Amino acid sequence: MLLDVQGINTYYGLSHILFDVSLQVDRGEVVVLLGRNGAGKTTTMRSVMGLTSPKSGTVVFNGHDVTGMVPYKVARLGIGFVPEDRRIFPDLTVRANLEVGLRKSKRITNWTIERVYEIFPRLEELANRRGGNLSGGEQQMLTISRTLMGNPDLILLDEPSEGLAPIIVKVLGDFIDLLKREGTTVLLSEQNVRFSLKHSDRAYIVDNGHIKYHGTIEELEKNEDVKKRYLAV
Ligand SMILES: Nc1ncnc2c1ncn2[C@@H]1O[C@H](COP(=O)(O)OP(=O)(O)OP(=O)(O)O)[C@@H](O)[C@H]1O
Ligand SMILES: [Mg+2]
Numbered sequence: 001m002l003l004d005v006q007g008i009n010t011y012y013g014l015s016h017i018l019f020d021v022s023l024q025v026d027r028g029e030v031v032v033l034l035g036r037n038g039a040g041k042t043t044t045m046r047s048v049m050g051l052t053s054p055k056s057g058t059v060v061f062n063g064h065d066v067t068g069m070v071p072y073k074v075a076r077l078g079i080g081f082v083p084e085d086r087r088i089f090p091d092l093t094v095r096a097n098l099e100v101g102l103r104k105s106k107r108i109t110n111w112t113i114e115r116v117y118e119i120f121p122r123l124e125e126l127a128n129r130r131g132g133n134l135s136g137g138e139q140q141m142l143t144i145s146r147t148l149m150g151n152p153d154l155i156l157l158d159e160p161s162e163g164l165a166p167i168i169v170k171v172l173g174d175f176i177d178l179l180k181r182e183g184t185t186v187l188l189s190e191q192n193v194r195f196s197l198k199h200s201d202r203a204y205i206v207d208n209g210h211i212k213y214h215g216t217i218e219e220l221e222k223n224e225d226v227k228k229r230y231l232a233v
Helices: 041-049 071-077 094-101 113-119 121-125 136-148 166-182 193-199 217-222 224-231
Strands: 003-012 015-025 030-034 056-061 079-082 154-158 185-190 202-207 210-216
Touching: 003 041, 015 030, 015 041, 015 056, 015 210, 030 041, 030 166, 030 193, 041 056, 041 071, 041 079, 041 154, 041 185, 071 079, 079 136, 094 113, 094 136, 113 121, 121 136, 136 154, 136 166, 166 185, 166 193, 185 193, 193 217, 202 217, 202 224, 210 217, 210 224, 217 224
Parallel strands: 030 185, 030 202, 079 154, 154 185
Antiparallel strands: 003 015, 003 056, 202 210
């Protein structure tokens, strides 16, 4: 198992946000965390990354107990986080944004700027443009690509499809499929159910800080009750 989250409880100040959240991700899987606004998707990812430490419970990554570890150390162990607000460097060029993320590794993947350009020719066309001048979709591709430059074993994508035009969502979906083929494990958070079901192997549903369901995509597809209750489909 690559990521093992066991019974975490996370707070912001006095507000109890996550209640005994457990989830597992195996190497090579694409797992989606589904939930509506405010359900706790981002907080779960922040808890894994060490941005908001859980008060109790454990986060084990690749055999290392990373509970409460500072984010840069978690990143060094091989987790890449793409936050929902797409934090690119607006004043740096596209190429410089990618260079910032570059880190040689002995991991299974070996991403280079050239390979990213092959997959997203648009980023090569925009190489000398300031990041801040890119469209939302282009910025999303740039943020994910920059994170890949660090060759993470596990990439956390927080609502990557949010606010993207359908054609860019399709590009993103193809990209997630490619990551899986290349051996990068993905934990995705989403509200876009259709998109998630198409590109994931397994799903967790979080609601009000509680995990309400988990199963394979096939199981979820068949579960009309759960879909109606939590996913409004
Ligand atoms: N910094 C904060 N301080 C206090 N409460 C917060 C903070 N950030 C989030 N919350 C609360 O925690 C709960 C879970 O928020 P979270 O951002 O994890 O949800 P989410 O599933 O990512 O939602 P969204 O789809 O809107 O991004 C919400 O009730 C939210 O209001
Ligand atoms: Mg969120």
